Amino acid sequence: MNLWDYIYNLANIRDRITDWANGLFVGWVVYLLIALVGIVAILIFLVPSLMAFIWIERRLVGRFQVRYGPNRVGPFGILQPVADALKVLAKEALTPADADKWVFWLAPVAIFVPALLVYAVLPFGPRMSFADLNIGILYVVAISSLSAISVFMAGWSSNNKFSLLGAMRAVAQMVSYEVPMVLSILGVIMLAGSLQMSHIVQEQLDRNVWFILIQPLGFMVYFISAVAELNRTPTDIMEAESEIVAGYHTEYSGMKFSLFYLAEYTNALAVSAIISTLFFGGWGTAPILDKLPPWLWFIAKIYFFFAILVWMRGTLPRLRIDQLMGFAWKFLLPLALINLFVTGAEVLVWEEYDLAAGWIIPSMVIINFALAGILIVAWTKLFQLRRAWA
């Protein structure tokens, strides 16, 4: 194997290290060593990406708001995240006198743990998952919903009315958007017939169709509810500056505050990665540029979806809490249920007839896009009618 093979699929490097280590050490040392290599690889990807994301977001939002954004530290302000990191490390850490000290200290740690754990199952390329669990997407759903607890810990322990209000709102919102999010993933699982992340990607590549084409409604529901779970601007009622100061992290300062900030970006990165895995063919390449490594494609897709998240943040105003809850329970949930039934019926049709039949996938694409359009328009009209009556 030449150098390009190692760059093309980084799993080859892992295999090479395994071969080398097997000759030298006993089994469990090799196991730990490979785990260490994987963790270091995740951190090498994660830490620069987080810094890049913070910089991209601040620059882009600056442009959206017709100002410059950070442009003093380094060329184009690219070293701003480094300067910020040093600054928060050197900040005095304040603990409010009446706070529940232990929970107050634990909350920032507890919010970062699930954010990082999600990266265990992300398939960066063929054989390039850190731990390719066969319950992959279920694991992601389970782990990522833990962050509601740490947000509540932070809000409760601060002994601040703003914090508690923010935490209550956060939990109510996260819990509400959890339901449509979990339901919308089911369509993809039915089509792929597996919970394993690498299997879901492989299924899309084998059938030459990205699941966004068969699941437009599922994608819409997943995207909106995942963004809502991120607590970013269109849906950030729990840290609405104009209402409740900074919500659940009002009392936090220094490094503990920046852990909340980092966890938000880590989650945004993970959501972009999961969207590209489930709906956009993961590491799948475009036909012309398939000489590029698959993991580069995956990372490019992640950055693309993050740019869309920033775009949403720059464009949409903040929703009111009753609008936000009503949107989850009355708009997204029924659509997700309908999507579930339709996809189930389609999978059965697909299974009944020859899988290779050329007409199945195009007709599914047309039917589902038409259905998604009709349903979204009809449901929106229904809401407008109800408002007119009220």
Place this chain on the structure above:
Amino acid sequence: MLADYGYVGLLLIVAILFPLSTIIISFLFRYIRVRPEKPDPVKASTYECGVEPIGPAWVQFNFRYYLYALLFVIFDVETVFLYPWAVALRQLKVFGFIEMVIFMLILVLGYIYGWKKKALEWK
């Protein structure tokens, strides 16, 4: 397969150590005089936009929040049942599909009842 769960466990250890180490580094900065440490009762008081806080923050809350939590539990338990079904749908064929439609219809009935009773309104 179990080996993969071991990897997740090892990542969990790193995921706990990473934020802890940043807090500890920030704590240690105090000793090389990078980080200031000047405690003050005003600094440690609860922030309420400069006004003296009245009473504790742990107060009674709107019942709405708990109602949503109840709804969430009902729907989430049901979706957990759907996950294994979705994986096995290709083997279960039409029978499994109809079973699930019946299961879901019972839930949808409750959902419509809740909607009519205005349990989904935020007031």
